[in-house]
Amino acid sequence: MTAPAAQPMIQVMDLEKAFGANKVLTGINLSIPAGSTCVILGGSGSGKTVLMKHMIGLLKPDHGRVIVDGEDIVPYGPEDLERVRRKFGMVFQAAALFDSMTVYENVSFPLREHRKELKEEEMREIVKAKLAIVGLKDVEERFPADLSGGMRKRVGLARAIILEPKIVLYDEPTTGLDPITTDYVDEMILDAKKMLGVTSVVISHDIASAFKVADNIAFLYQGLIVAQGAPAMLRHSEHPAVKLFLSTWFGKN
Amino acid sequence: MLSNAIERIGLGLFAFVEEIGGLATLLLDVLKWTFRPPMRVQNLFAQLDFVGVGSIFIVALTGVFSGMVFAHQSWRAFELFNAESLVGPTVSLTITRELAPVFSALMVTMRAGSAMCTELGTMRVTEQVDALETMAVNPVQYLLVPRVLAGLIMVPLLVMIFDLMGLMGGYFVSVTVKGLSAGTFITRTQQWLDPEDIGEGLIKGAVFGLFIALVACFKGYHASGGAKGVGQATTEAMVASALGIFILDYFVGVILH
Ligand SMILES: Nc1ncnc2c1ncn2[C@@H]1O[C@H](COP(=O)(O)OP(=O)(O)O)[C@@H](O)[C@H]1O
Ligand SMILES: [Mg+2]
Numbered sequence: 001m002t003a004p005a006a007q008p009m010i011q012v013m014d015l016e017k018a019f020g021a022n023k024v025l026t027g028i029n030l031s032i033p034a035g036s037t038c039v040i041l042g043g044s045g046s047g048k049t050v051l052m053k054h055m056i057g058l059l060k061p062d063h064g065r066v067i068v069d070g071e072d073i074v075p076y077g078p079e080d081l082e083r084v085r086r087k088f089g090m091v092f093q094a095a096a097l098f099d100s101m102t103v104y105e106n107v108s109f110p111l112r113e114h115r116k117e118l119k120e121e122e123m124r125e126i127v128k129a130k131l132a133i134v135g136l137k138d139v140e141e142r143f144p145a146d147l148s149g150g151m152r153k154r155v156g157l158a159r160a161i162i163l164e165p166k167i168v169l170y171d172e173p174t175t176g177l178d179p180i181t182t183d184y185v186d187e188m189i190l191d192a193k194k195m196l197g198v199t200s201v202v203i204s205h206d207i208a209s210a211f212k213v214a215d216n217i218a219f220l221y222q223g224l225i226v227a228q229g230a231p232a233m234l235r236h237s238e239h240p241a242v243k244l245f246l247s248t249w250f251g252k253n
Numbered sequence: 254m255l256s257n258a259i260e261r262i263g264l265g266l267f268a269f270v271e272e273i274g275g276l277a278t279l280l281l282d283v284l285k286w287t288f289r290p291p292m293r294v295q296n297l298f299a300q301l302d303f304v305g306v307g308s309i310f311i312v313a314l315t316g317v318f319s320g321m322v323f324a325h326q327s328w329r330a331f332e333l334f335n336a337e338s339l340v341g342p343t344v345s346l347t348i349t350r351e352l353a354p355v356f357s358a359l360m361v362t363m364r365a366g367s368a369m370c371t372e373l374g375t376m377r378v379t380e381q382v383d384a385l386e387t388m389a390v391n392p393v394q395y396l397l398v399p400r401v402l403a404g405l406i407m408v409p410l411l412v413m414i415f416d417l418m419g420l421m422g423g424y425f426v427s428v429t430v431k432g433l434s435a436g437t438f439i440t441r442t443q444q445w446l447d448p449e450d451i452g453e454g455l456i457k458g459a460v461f462g463l464f465i466a467l468v469a470c471f472k473g474y475h476a477s478g479g480a481k482g483v484g485q486a487t488t489e490a491m492v493a494s495a496l497g498i499f500i501l502d503y504f505v506g507v508i509l510h
Contacts, residue, residue, distance in 0.1 A: 053383070056387055058383050058386060058387065078391055081386075082390075082391065083389075085386070085388070085389040086389050088387060089387075090384070090387040092380045092383070093380070094379060096379060096381050096384040097381070097384075098381055098384075099375075099379075100372075109388065110388050113388060113389070114389065169387075
């Protein structure tokens with residue numbers, strides 16, 4: 001499947017962000033073609049989540065632009081952001097499920113908010129189908145607190161894709177999952193791209209799954225993208241931080 | 254030493270002004286989102302239930318005992334002047350104007366304000382607030398508006414319950430325990446207690462209710478730093494709410510007269 005690379009779905013330009021004296025991002029440039037999967041690699045605390053939150057307008061940069069599907073979202077207020085966010089689904093690092101709601105209520109939440117025409121029965125069907133996609137069944141009436149970490153994550157995944165968004169942001173979707181579930185999630189990301197043409201941004205620690213799902217890999221180090229390109233290219237990067245990071249995995253295998 | 258203390262006071266004052274500014278901004282935001290569709294009726298009812306219905310019992314109990322204690326103490330004082338017949342009016346005026354709004358608001362702060370702040374804080378630090386936003390749902394409208402409205406609406410209603418229970422407590426001590434005639438208690442109370450007194454208590458209740466819900470929301474919504482941060486936010490919210498109730502009590506009282 002060759003994605004039309006002409007129009008980037010997400011484009012980040014000269015992005016800078018500091019929290020007080022802590023300069024987290026110091027000039028990020030990143031372009032993510034429509035229909036492609038971009039994996040952001042980097043050490044923990046390097047600012048991957050912060051970068052991702054800028055893409056969906058949860059954080060405002062100190063400087064720079066974030067262009068989503070042709071619109072610069074940086075100056076947008078809540079109303080415009082709401083419109084733009086309907087193109088997105090986001091999977092949070094710790095799932096961020098609503099703990100006062102059951103799994104069913106969590107996953108159906110976006111439907112209830114944005115597909116009010118649906119009947120309860122139809123919602124049940126859609127939720128069931130999405131849960132099946134992430135490999136879960138008969139969990140609808142349970143509460144997030146009663147699920148394992150891996151299951152919570154998959155429920156979060158189901159919630160993120162329930163409205164079939166154009167763009168899905170995954171914040172460490174496989175961290176803390178067992179190898180089989182990790183494979184499952186990787187397949188899901190690949191399927192979403194193949195079948196629905198979804199643009200995906202994936203934050204990862206896991207180099208194996210990064211190389212498996214990525215069209216492009218961007219390596220975040222000390223506030224900058226120090227290397228980016230196709231996985232094969234990145235593997236031969238000369239940047240010392242990238243080499244060190246990759247050797248921890250390729251060294252072992 | 255001294256300059257250090259002055260600096261500390263200065264910084265404290267600065268932080269205080271900043272917090273007031275934050276509260277005012279949040280109030281405007283809440284107002285704005287109250288009048289935009291969709292109406293979150295279900296969320297509002299859940300909060301009305303939690304803040305109001307859930308607090309009826311403790312407010313009623315506080316009311317009865319406040320009335321009883323106050324009647325008991327004023328009886329001891331009025332006994333010296335053979336003016337026991339004034340116990341009814343004294344108790345009812347104090348309760349309706351002061352004790353009911355202040356104590357009801359304090360009870361709601363402890364019971365509902367702390368829970369509100371902790372819940373919102375937890376939602377913030379576990380990224381549930383972010384998740385709401387990414388699903389194109391405005392968290393101010395979804396989470397804060399119902400809570401602030403519930404404070405505004407329910408605390409005055411609780412004040413009414415406190416009034417009623419407080420009067421009953423006062424009646425019980427004066428008439429049943431001390432043997433004042435029921436007729437004297439009732440006619441004297443009717444003579445002195447005006448609708449304005451009850452109204453003053455209700456207005457105070459509304460102001461306090463709005464204030465404590467706003468503080469709990471503000472502190473919880475802006476919490477950061479994991480479980481420790483949420484705990485700290487809740488402590489700050491409790492202290493600010495309790496202090497604020499007494500400070501506002503004075504100023505609302507002055508403004509109303
Ligand atoms: N809301 C925030 N306020 C202050 N500092 C933050 C905030 N979010 C993230 N940071 C800081 O930004 C840095 C990068 O965080 P993050 O993007 O979460 O790292 P990671 O790459 O592990 O996802 C960290 O030092 C973190 O403390
Ligand atoms: Mg992160």
